[in-house]
Amino acid sequence: MCYHICSPITKENEPQPKNIKDKKMTDTATQPVTQKAAKAENIIAIASGKGGVGKTWFAITLSHIFARSGRRVLLFDGDIGLANVDVQLGLTPKRDLSSVFSGQSTMADAITRYDAGNFDILAGRSGSTSLSAIPQERLKAVGDALVNLAGNYDYVIIDLGAGIEQNVQYLTSLASKCVVVINDEPTSLTDAYAFIKLCVTKPHMPDVHIVVNSAASQKEGEKTYAALTRACTNFLNITPPCLGIIRKDNKVKDSIRSQQSLITKAPHTTAASDAAAISIKLLKHDE
Numbered sequence: 001m002c003y004h005i006c007s008p009i010t011k012e013n014e015p016q017p018k019n020i021k022d023k024k025m026t027d028t029a030t031q032p033v034t035q036k037a038a039k040a041e042n043i044i045a046i047a048s049g050k051g052g053v054g055k056t057w058f059a060i061t062l063s064h065i066f067a068r069s070g071r072r073v074l075l076f077d078g079d080i081g082l083a084n085v086d087v088q089l090g091l092t093p094k095r096d097l098s099s100v101f102s103g104q105s106t107m108a109d110a111i112t113r114y115d116a117g118n119f120d121i122l123a124g125r126s127g128s129t130s131l132s133a134i135p136q137e138r139l140k141a142v143g144d145a146l147v148n149l150a151g152n153y154d155y156v157i158i159d160l161g162a163g164i165e166q167n168v169q170y171l172t173s174l175a176s177k178c179v180v181v182i183n184d185e186p187t188s189l190t191d192a193y194a195f196i197k198l199c200v201t202k203p204h205m206p207d208v209h210i211v212v213n214s215a216a217s218q219k220e221g222e223k224t225y226a227a228l229t230r231a232c233t234n235f236l237n238i239t240p241p242c243l244g245i246i247r248k249d250n251k252v253k254d255s256i257r258s259q260q261s262l263i264t265k266a267p268h269t270t271a272a273s274d275a276a277a278i279s280i281k282l283l284k285h286d287e
């Protein structure tokens with residue numbers, strides 16, 4: 001099935017935006033932490049375990065497609081220190097999360113509008129403190145603020161960094177859903193398995209869904225998904241559902257090189273259609 005996404009996907013038979021409660025935002029990023037950050041139902045974390053599998057690209061593409069379908073979207077760059085949402089989109093944010101972590105600005109003040117995509121971004125800063133170096137109380141305060149901010153949006157997408165360290169786990173725990181992006185490399189499968197194992201064995205972790213990226217074909221993608229789920233079913237006793245397969249597409253690299261979202265640059269290309277099908281599944285899931 002091929003979805004055309006150059007126009008908004010808000011047709012009669014497609015999921016419509018929910019009414020958002022007119023929730024007043026209170027910024028807690030600079031206030032002392034008194035309790036563990038709660039989850040928000042509309043936060044989706046994009047994970048992988050291994051780096052370089054297409055998390056950031058997928059997080060941007062998903063945000064852009066959601067925004068095109070009329071949803072209010074915030075994309076949070078959780079790869080603190082190696083942040084690259086802004087780089088992939090050619091943005092130079094005036095403020096970013098580093099000023100929030102240092103207490104110089106509030107979360108709301110650090111938001112950058114990505115006009116071409118019609119969604120908001122909380123950018124990280126490449127070369128700033130790494131996520132693992134941020135004190136847990138500070139990260140919790142930002143997590144609380146993000147959950148609060150989520151009340152102003154239909155979706156908050158967190159682009160996680162690679163790895164499974166504690167602060168990555170913490171950001172994951174803010175989400176109600178986690179999309180684990182994999183490809184056919186053995187290290188992608190082993191790292192994704194390690195990440196999923198954490199999600200099923202630790203409390204407060206979100207539901208896991210799988211996206212196979214850069215697949216040579218739909219069939220090859222299905223084989224990659226089967227290889228991962230065999231291990232999950234045998235050793236973890238769970239079979240995370242597959243949201244879809246995104247085929248390898250040179251237009252992805254072209255769009256990143258030109259620092260534009262794929263949905264702007266080539267909305268009808270294979271990878272864009274595959275990502276749109278996944279987005280529609282997620283929207284339907286939330287109806």
Ligand SMILES: Nc1ncnc2c1ncn2[C@@H]1O[C@H](COP(=O)(O)OP(=O)(O)O)[C@@H](O)[C@H]1O
Pocket residue numbers: 048050051052053054055056057058213214215246247248249250252253256271
């Ligand atoms: N579907 C795809 N087809 C071709 N190349 C892809 C695809 N998805 C991602 N890539 C390439 O993978 C590389 C890594 O993507 P990125 O989003 O930065 O990964 P991560 O955030 O997981 O480290 C990029 O150079 C991008 O061009």
Ligand SMILES: [Mg+2]
Pocket residue numbers: 055056057079084159160
């Ligand atoms: Mg990334």
